[in-house]
Amino acid sequence: MEEKAKGEEKKVGVIETWLRKHRLLFNGATRHPLILSIRDGSINIASFKSWLAQDYLFVRAFVPFVASVLIKAWKESDESGDMEVILGGVASLEDEISWFKREASKWGISLSEVVPQQANKKYCGLLESLMSPDVEYSVAITAFWAIEAVYQESFAHCIGEGSKTPEELKGTCERWGNEAFAKYCLSLQNIAERRLQKASDEELKKAEAMFLNVLEYEVDFWNMSRGNV
Numbered sequence: 001m002e003e004k005a006k007g008e009e010k011k012v013g014v015i016e017t018w019l020r021k022h023r024l025l026f027n028g029a030t031r032h033p034l035i036l037s038i039r040d041g042s043i044n045i046a047s048f049k050s051w052l053a054q055d056y057l058f059v060r061a062f063v064p065f066v067a068s069v070l071i072k073a074w075k076e077s078d079e080s081g082d083m084e085v086i087l088g089g090v091a092s093l094e095d096e097i098s099w100f101k102r103e104a105s106k107w108g109i110s111l112s113e114v115v116p117q118q119a120n121k122k123y124c125g126l127l128e129s130l131m132s133p134d135v136e137y138s139v140a141i142t143a144f145w146a147i148e149a150v151y152q153e154s155f156a157h158c159i160g161e162g163s164k165t166p167e168e169l170k171g172t173c174e175r176w177g178n179e180a181f182a183k184y185c186l187s188l189q190n191i192a193e194r195r196l197q198k199a200s201d202e203e204l205k206k207a208e209a210m211f212l213n214v215l216e217y218e219v220d221f222w223n224m225s226r227g228n229v
């Protein structure tokens with residue numbers, strides 16, 4: 001164990017370095033026009049409904065992905081605490097799926113009739129490729145953290161100081177923008193960071209590329225709903 005003397009500067013982490021280096025791309029994913037339109041109240045409800053319907057399908061595909069990360073943690077992790085964090089993530093997705101169903105019925109969306117759009121299919125395909133046992137835990141947990149962090153940062157922005165988010169959308173923003181979800185994202189970041197500290201250069205390169213991949217796919221995902229703006 002490395003013990004740091006009191007007052008000693010903490011080394012800048014891998015993820016912190018990426019966030020600095022790729023700030024513009026990260027902001028592109030977390031300050032997308034759709035999110036900005038929720039925050040300033042100008043959102044077209046058709047866009048919101050389209051996002052909701054597509055995201056329900058995404059979350060269904062996200063469950064087996066998270067389960068696959070759980071398997072990797074069980075096999076590869078050096079810390080038993082990882083499993084509890086990821087298992088908590090799996091468990092909360094059950095509640096999330098129920099929430100999507102309630103929310104859809106509130107908005108008059110029939111979820112059984114939703115057809116996945118291209119960007120959604122592509123993103124679900126990425127999740128599926130990450131489920132392969134050949135993908136390292138470090139790469140998969142990085143993707144997992146990034147996917148959650150984008151939603152956390154995006155929706156927290158919609159309930160932050162000075163937001164004019166319409167009342168009927170506040171529940172959605174709270175779902176990913178709340179403090180507990182922020183803490184959960186930080187737990188994931190800490191796990192990812194710990195693994196990245198121990199990763200080979202090749203693995204680090206793969207994980208960074210995956211982080212950028214996620215940002216790009218998140219932007220494409222938001223863009224799907226912009227046809228209705």
Ligand SMILES: Cc1ncc(CNC=O)c(N)n1
Binds near residue numbers: 096221
């Ligand atoms: C496209 C996308 N990215 C991230 C999330 C957040 N994770 C689980 O809910 C989500 N729902 N959808």
